[in-house]
Amino acid sequence: MSVNPGFTGQKFISATLPKIKKLKDMIEKQQLNVVIEVDGGVGLKNIRELYLSGATEFVVGAGVFHQDNPSEAAKKLKEVGLGI
Numbered sequence: 001m002s003v004n005p006g007f008t009g010q011k012f013i014s015a016t017l018p019k020i021k022k023l024k025d026m027i028e029k030q031q032l033n034v035v036i037e038v039d040g041g042v043g044l045k046n047i048r049e050l051y052l053s054g055a056t057e058f059v060v061g062a063g064v065f066h067q068d069n070p071s072e073a074a075k076k077l078k079e080v081g082l083g084i
Contacts, residue, residue, distance in 0.1 A: 024054025
């Protein structure tokens with residue numbers, strides 16, 4: 001979780017990024033086949049940085065469903081993801 005559990009639409013906790021990187025380093029060092037998934041506060045503003053830190057799976061709620069055009073928001077997230 002990259003937000004405090006409880007409700008949708010919370011702000012992403014940026015202190016999560018170095019933790020993801022550290023986890024990714026541990027996984028690589030031990031040669032494990034593990035996926036890092038981020039749930040909470042994921043959106044266009046941070047998905048690239050999350051990916052570059054080591055996450056490869058993302059749970060997006062408010063980043064899509066709290067937008068004026070959810071379909072367009074989902075499309076943009078995919079485009080950002082493909083551009084990584």
